Amino acid sequence: MDGINAETDMPTSNISGIGPKVNKSMNGLVLASTEVADHDVLAGGATGLASPLYGGLRVDSASSGEAASSMKNENLEGDVAWSMPIVQPKLLGTGLCYDVRMRYHCELEPPKRRLEPHPEDPRRIYHIYRELCQAGLYKDPQFNVPIIDRPLERIRAREATAPEICLVHTAAHYHFVESTAGKIEPAMSYSKHSHIHLAMPDEDLVRLERQCDSVYLNRLTFSSALLSAGGAIETCKAVVSGRVKNAIAVIRPPGHHAECNRPMGFCLFDNVSIAAKVCQADFPETCRKVLILDWDVHHGNGIQQAFYQDPNVLYISIHVHENGTFYPTGPFGDHMHCGAGPGLGKTINIPWPTQGMGDGDYLYAFQQVVIPVAYDFDPDLVIREGTRLTKAVAAGFDAAIGDKLGECFVTPTCYAHMTHLLSPLAGGKLVACLEGGYNLASISKSALAVTQTLLGEPPGRIHGTRPTKSGAATVDMVRAYQCRFWPCLRSDSRSSTKVLDALRAYQKQQLCDDYDMIELSVLRDRISRSFKHQVLATINYADAVPLLIIFHDPYHHQTGLEVTRLADAEWVRTLWISTIKVVTPITDMCKYDTLNWYRDWAIKEGFAIIDVNFPNHIADADDVDELDYDKEAETAQHAAERAELAIYLWENYIE
Numbered sequence: 001m002d003g004i005n006a007e008t009d010m011p012t013s014n015i016s017g018i019g020p021k022v023n024k025s026m027n028g029l030v031l032a033s034t035e036v037a038d039h040d041v042l043a044g045g046a047t048g049l050a051s052p053l054y055g056g057l058r059v060d061s062a063s064s065g066e067a068a069s070s071m072k073n074e075n076l077e078g079d080v081a082w083s084m085p086i087v088q089p090k091l092l093g094t095g096l097c098y099d100v101r102m103r104y105h106c107e108l109e110p111p112k113r114r115l116e117p118h119p120e121d122p123r124r125i126y127h128i129y130r131e132l133c134q135a136g137l138y139k140d141p142q143f144n145v146p147i148i149d150r151p152l153e154r155i156r157a158r159e160a161t162a163p164e165i166c167l168v169h170t171a172a173h174y175h176f177v178e179s180t181a182g183k184i185e186p187a188m189s190y191s192k193h194s195h196i197h198l199a200m201p202d203e204d205l206v207r208l209e210r211q212c213d214s215v216y217l218n219r220l221t222f223s224s225a226l227l228s229a230g231g232a233i234e235t236c237k238a239v240v241s242g243r244v245k246n247a248i249a250v251i252r253p254p255g256h257h258a259e260c261n262r263p264m265g266f267c268l269f270d271n272v273s274i275a276a277k278v279c280q281a282d283f284p285e286t287c288r289k290v291l292i293l294d295w296d297v298h299h300g301n302g303i304q305q306a307f308y309q310d311p312n313v314l315y316i317s318i319h320v321h322e323n324g325t326f327y328p329t330g331p332f333g334d335h336m337h338c339g340a341g342p343g344l345g346k347t348i349n350i351p352w353p354t355q356g357m358g359d360g361d362y363l364y365a366f367q368q369v370v371i372p373v374a375y376d377f378d379p380d381l382v383i384r385e386g387t388r389l390t391k392a393v394a395a396g397f398d399a400a401i402g403d404k405l406g407e408c409f410v411t412p413t414c415y416a417h418m419t420h421l422l423s424p425l426a427g428g429k430l431v432a433c434l435e436g437g438y439n440l441a442s443i444s445k446s447a448l449a450v451t452q453t454l455l456g457e458p459p460g461r462i463h464g465t466r467p468t469k470s471g472a473a474t475v476d477m478v479r480a481y482q483c484r485f486w487p488c489l490r491s492d493s494r495s496s497t498k499v500l501d502a503l504r505a506y507q508k509q510q511l512c513d514d515y516d517m518i519e520l521s522v523l524r525d526r527i528s529r530s531f532k533h534q535v536l537a538t539i540n541y542a543d544a545v546p547l548l549i550i551f552h553d554p555y556h557h558q559t560g561l562e563v564t565r566l567a568d569a570e571w572v573r574t575l576w577i578s579t580i581k582v583v584t585p586i587t588d589m590c591k592y593d594t595l596n597w598y599r600d601w602a603i604k605e606g607f608a609i610i611d612v613n614f615p616n617h618i619a620d621a622d623d624v625d626e627l628d629y630d631k632e633a634e635t636a637q638h639a640a641e642r643a644e645l646a647i648y649l650w651e652n653y654i655e
Helices: 060-068 099-102 123-134 170-181 202-211 221-240 272-282 301-307 359-377 412-422 440-454 469-482 496-513 592-606 630-654
Strands: 071-075 077-085 094-097 153-155 183-186 196-197 246-249 290-294 313-320 347-353 381-386 393-395 432-436 517-519 533-539 547-552 574-575 580-582 608-613
Touching: 071 359, 071 592, 094 440, 099 123, 099 246, 123 170, 123 440, 153 221, 170 221, 221 246, 221 272, 221 381, 221 432, 246 440, 272 290, 272 301, 272 381, 272 432, 272 630, 290 301, 290 359, 301 313, 301 347, 347 359, 347 469, 359 412, 359 469, 359 630, 412 432, 412 440, 432 440, 496 517, 496 592, 496 608, 533 630, 547 592, 592 608, 608 630
Parallel strands: 094 153, 094 246, 246 432, 290 313, 290 381, 290 393, 313 347, 381 393, 381 432, 393 432, 547 580, 547 608
Antiparallel strands: 071 077, 183 196, 517 533, 533 608, 574 580
16 A cells, blocks of 8 residues: 555655665654565566467457467368457556655655745645546545546656766766765675665754755655656656556656755756656657656756757746746747757747636647647657656646746646647657645646546536736747748748638639639749749730739638738839730728629730739748848848739739
């Protein structure tokens, strides 16, 4: 069982094999001399042996004998007929990583004046685990509730190794955290490679705490931190290897603030970064690109540092920044920190200017930035932190309603929707790794909503999806800055180009049918390829008849109005040359089908017509260099391109 003290709701088991057994109360945590029950660390779902193959059909090993005996060889009029059982492919489940031993990291000497427990409370992971069990998502004998048909599959947590930790952290950092377990000396009664930890005095641990930034320590901190990192590793490996479809890792201590050479912000080892690097090393063919989404209310400075120059890891963080005054303080979480070297553009920070953000703000960030970029990046694994979670998603739930540190208003339903939006990425390979979140009720409900979504349940209805003005402005600012790296984040005029092209195609068909128009070719090496399909003419455009030339903007797809305007170029003027009449575009036409009225009039009067549509976005023949994109420069380019088009039409079709 979990070994929970009924009065204190704290674990009562010691860690087997980690130094001397302790029987001491530390902030209500009772470490007794009993062993941890196997139930707490069992892996869920056996992977099984490789099944034999019969005639190219895969059969489960458990039923292979029965399958073989059921195969028949019957002679039917000289033919041989084989009768075989139909074996359905195994559907992958959702994994759960949880280990009670991670709760042994707690405060050694809580301040006497503080009335409430430390925010990074050891009970955080137990409350989430209990919520999942009480909802029937995982079978635990201590919770007598009905279980769903396909419950969560348990993933065993293990201690991460020193080489794994040092994929992200320095050796000096590893040994510093290791030193909290006590003085390391050879164990003479074991092999020459064995070591034991001699207990570090309490006053030395307190002294080390004071040297760190927002970190507490005890003699089991090192072991808990290794289990937390190892739990993240095993959870990600279970998803990448195909043992489970997706998973949630209910782990602590958290990790996204831990930098390569120092612990900080309740974090010892950077769990998600370590797991991502291990998976990239162990599965180089199937886990090359990793998306880490961090929706924790605090910026994940440790993850950003770990992958700032890595082109194969996209890190997106949605966090409160407050102009660098919100923890962790400094400029590194602003929107202008986008990566460096080969990793330029692979870091995206969405920094809220204030606390108080809600569902509408987060969903707007997802719709406008996260999802377009994620699909463009096309990862092999997604890790979410938030709650804190890892596809990769770092799932920190301290932006949830009721969290006193985050003071935001994100609902469990919103967390479910964000998880649902990420689910199609990477073939569904999504891992949610717990980071922050300090209201026990809020993180439990939020983690439950995320887990239910991982299991396939549709998210509930969200009420109030309109973003705040400051939230929308922040997201738009990020889009404007990041569009140099991500074409999918161009301004509205650019992002709506495909829609306007479709509308023009429809309009072209209408004009061809109603006015017997044809398309006039525009050479792509001379004029932007965006003018393709934009120039139409009646078949008599080359005849000696009056000619009406109409220059106009695209059909306005929101208001249903077709608007024309005078271009700024000097060539827009009324000309009379022989029998050819060039008519200046009409400005500010705001009535529906106004241009059709002019077309009808021209046809009735025997005029020929050339109809020119100016697209909102003009692409160069060699395409625009996204790193050099500038809206003002594009506006100037519009005018130059239109002038060039007019000259081209004059020289090739009119004169």
